[in-house]
Amino acid sequence: MSSLDQPFASYHLWSLVAPAAWQQRWHCQMRRGFIKARQHEPQVKALLTKATASQRIGLLAQKGIYEFHHHIHLLNQSDGVEKVAQLLRLSNSTDEVKQRVLQILKKYYDEPLLLGKRIILLTRGDEGFPKPILISQQRYHFRLYAVMDCVFIESDSILHIIDFKTGKSAFDRRQALVYLLAARYLYPRHQAVASFYNLELCKKSEIISPSKDELDIIEWELAEIAKKHQQDLQKYQEKSSDFSKIFQPNPGSHCRFCPFNEICEFSTFKDLPLQN
Template identity: 75%
Template sequence: MSTPDRPFASYHLWSLVAPARGQERWHCQMRRGFIKARQHEPQVKALLGQATAPQRIGILAQKGVYEFHHHRHLLHQSDGVEQVAQLLKLSKSTEQVQQRVLQILQKYHDDPLLLDKNIVQLTPGDEGFPKPILVEQEDYCFRLYAAMDCVFIESDRTLHILDFKTGKSAFDQRQALVYLLAARYLYPGRKAVASFYNLELCKKSDLISINNGELESLKFELANIAHKHQHDLQKYQEKTSNFSKIFPPNPGNHCRFCPFQSICDFSHQPTQSYPMPSLRTNV
């Protein structure tokens, strides 16, 4: 197998390497192994291609917001929700997905968060990987990927990065921090804040900002994650039979929610403790 390219970091990778606060007991490094090291294997690729109902709802909700603002007149029409639902081909989704997405579209139509905002960027949510940002310091270098849902300019010229959510999961501030780091490169010299908005619950997060000291610490943290992950991939490519040692499992009741349960050798084993690799591995 070929040697991996220059190391990369993203919020998604960060979440796979290290759990969100309070989620430690459910975090499994083997999931990262399936997603990032074995993603081209036919069985794994097939499982990765199957979007769950919550994923479908999130994708369609984001695309719905995009369509409302791409066709702004629909925000003012009584049948705007029905027209956006047709644009989304919502009738092809399951009943559960249809009902929840329709509720989200109706709530947004009734109270459109981005109405009259100076929108710089609004993505449909299915645009694929963004162009990487090269983060380069004297002692490290990595590619940063940050796919932002929405960027708009506040009345005081502050850049506001907004990430849309659905479901009941708590907001993970690390995602906002990655966006704020990306904004320093994409919009140099601009003051920026970030926030989350749950389209289903109509719930806003507090505004999140970052100072220069925190920014440098964040870059160092992401560099460590990028290099650790690259090191793990190299070790796996050298000896694929060490998969469970490089990406140790953490089996338990939470396995029933894992997309790889059907092909994981550890998913049906009783809960037991496995050492979690340090984020500070030197590579």
């Protein structure tokens, strides 16, 4: 059975298929087409491997939190931030990335959110795709991918999933809901909640604790997304010349920030450099 015969879903795919409310105006289905249907083409693959400054900062920040807790004594050493910076090889980064990540490390060193927590999962952020969760119900089946930053046990035995953020992006509740659905399968004996924490702004989100019925609806929605995306991939495989009909473009000023603007025939910013 090929990958096209196995529907899958994730928060990332959900965000590519259906934008958050504040992103509807700038949403472009063709971006999903490049990422999910044409990702193996040399030009597309090369663009996908280019990390923006924002992406580098997010990854290094996650690695920094991991190193602090992997070498927990560094949170008690006066040169702990410098030691973690060395482990991250920050000196090899651009000035912008270096300065912002250093500020994140200093803020976390001063107020280590996870210190004293019963951590059961803390990722570096570069582990790649996790093993999929196989969801099989009478009306649907799909593979669910959920890459969680951190999971710990609260004092009252509640499982808490936390997702770290950087920059000024708004928190998307859907991401937390996907993680909580995954937790229902991965940790069936625990009640789970989720939240976001911005490492640059030191800002916590509200605690997200959906009902069983809400998670059932989310599971069904993800099944529909997995089905739609699988159908789109099959259509593209059958007739690649219909790429722009299957993954319809939405050109505009937002093309400036798209990693595919230099190869997209619909881009309004073909000749301008990519902005981070």
